[in-house]
Amino acid sequence: MIKRDELIKIGQFNKPHGIHGELSMTFTDDVFDRVDSPYFVCEMEGIFVPFFIDDYRFRSENGALIKLHRISSEEQAKVLTNKEVYFPKSLVPKDEEQETGSDYYIGFTIVDKNLGEIGKIKEVDDSTANFLFVVKYKRNEILIPASDEYVCEIDEVEKIILMDIPEGLIEL
Secondary structure (H helix, E strand, C coil): CECHHHEEEEEEEEEEECCCCEEEEEECCCHHHHCCCCEEEEEECCEEEEEEEEEEEEEECCEEEEEECCCCCHHHHHCCCCCEEEEEHHHCCHHHHCCCCHHHHCCCEEEECCCEEEEEEEEEECCCCCCEEEEEECCEEEEEECCCCCEEEEECCCCEEEECCCCCCCCC
């Protein structure tokens, strides 16, 4: 079974292209350019499922048309519309893994200089110009800007990010 921490988010399927099951895709990470993979992974009903790639062609710097194995009609392709696309971390060379994708920080613990442990990063929102750490804190999900001005230290061995979060930000 494929687990979320074994994957890197690299983009999103958009909509079907044509009637033969091809999908438009937008890339948010260039790992697919650097490392070959026979498949992508998408979350389907809570389970991460591999989809093998038959063919692809780039349409722009961050867009491509993808033909997946056993997806041969527009109706089959529609099931994948707006699905996030993941890449297996196991295929990324160890020296590149650290710098690949914003999902690298999922599972790190946020510790504030004044408040102590805040919680684990469960997601990284990279949909805006500034990355946001999504953290569960006191039964609520909070967003913490992943800004250099707030990050004091990153311990990659212990998976801890020491931050100096502005007063009041967590209570928002």
